[in-house]
Amino acid sequence: MKLRLVPTPTGVQWVRAGVRTFFRQPLALMGLFLMFLAVVSVLAFVPFIGSVLALVAVPALSLGLMAAAREADEGRFPMPLTLFAALRKSPQASRAMVQLGLLYAIGVMLVMGISALVDGGEFAQVYVQGGGLTPEKVMEPGFRSAMWLSTLLYLPLSLAFWHAPALVHWHDVAPVKSLFFSLVAIFRNRKAYLLYGAMWLALSLGVGMVAMLLLAFVLRFSGLILAATAMLPLSLVLAAIFFTSQWFTFRDSFDADSESTIP
Structure with missing residues (x-):
């Protein structure tokens, strides 16, 4: 597996490919996305550890949506079990994906913990538990500061996990190393990713x-x-559609037939 360098206009092509592929299999991809939301919501209701379980599941389920986009891109109909592709490959791959999920949960909780220092944890409570968000609360200076701080801190975390599930699943990269490779891929192709973000x-x-x-x-x-x-x-x-387009960012950023190094 080797990093590819793509031209800047590729960012537009990723968005267009995501839109085109989604409308090639709209019912299947929309259904899988709703399943993604449902599974995360159900896990969040588990007493005491529900919020953590939901966060741990996010990388594996995100990989399932990418696998579904890959199926649709190759002309196949994504089946419901595609959403759980990350846990069906092998026990070793499943353990690696769970480890990646734990890293993601720790990262999000650290972000929420830092934001709690600003507003006493009000924003973190709304983010984790949902509900309780009112226009009056949004206008509170402390709540807004915590919200913006969380956004700034979550950005590098999201970039580290952008390609990490796919690298762990399709290239057998170690969880921690996949975070580094993901950041390197986005940095080396930053113009294409900036254009991709601007398009979205x-x-x-x-x-x-x-x-x-x-x-x-x-x-x-x-x-x-x-x-x-x-x-x-x-x-x-x-x-x-956004989740569908993520598959194309991964597909064009890494060469599966090359040696397992990142220059």
């Missing part, structure tokens, strides 16, 4: 504007609950 930001803003117009239209003829129901599918579809 623009796409998200565009969808947001459409959602606002839809909200205004629906509110005029119905009510807030129906408006929120009408907006939810847009955000879910966009998130599912």
Whole structure:
């Protein structure tokens, strides 16, 4: 496995490939994304350790979504069990993925712990437990500072785990080493990834504007609950397409036929 250097316009191609592949198998990929959300939500309800279990499962389930995108890209229909591909390869691979999940959980908890020093843990509680978020709370200076600090701290963590599950699963890279390789791949191809991020930001803003117009239209003829129901599918579809596009960032960043080194 060797790092590939890609030209800057590849960032646009990743987004386009994600959109094209998603609409090639929209029902399967959307269904798997909803399964992803459901599994994480169910794990989060486990008493005492639910939040940690949900975080540990994120890398393995993210790999499942990438595997589903790979199946769709190659013209196959992703089956439901594809979501759990990371745990079906071999016992050794499963252990490595669980170790990666534990590292992810530790990283997120460290980020939340640092943010708790700013606002006394209010943002961390909302993030971990969900709910309790009101416009008044968002406007509190301490809560906003903790939110922005968490965002800045989570960015390098997310980049380290961007390719890590795929490297562990498809290239048998050790969990800790996969984090390093992921960061190196993104840094060496930073122009393409910056363009990729900018494209997704623009796409998200565009969808947001459409959602606002839809909200205004629906509110005029119905009510807030129906408006929120009408907006939810847009955000879910966009998130599912984003996860689909991640497969292409990995596919083009690493050469599977080369030796297991990163220059």
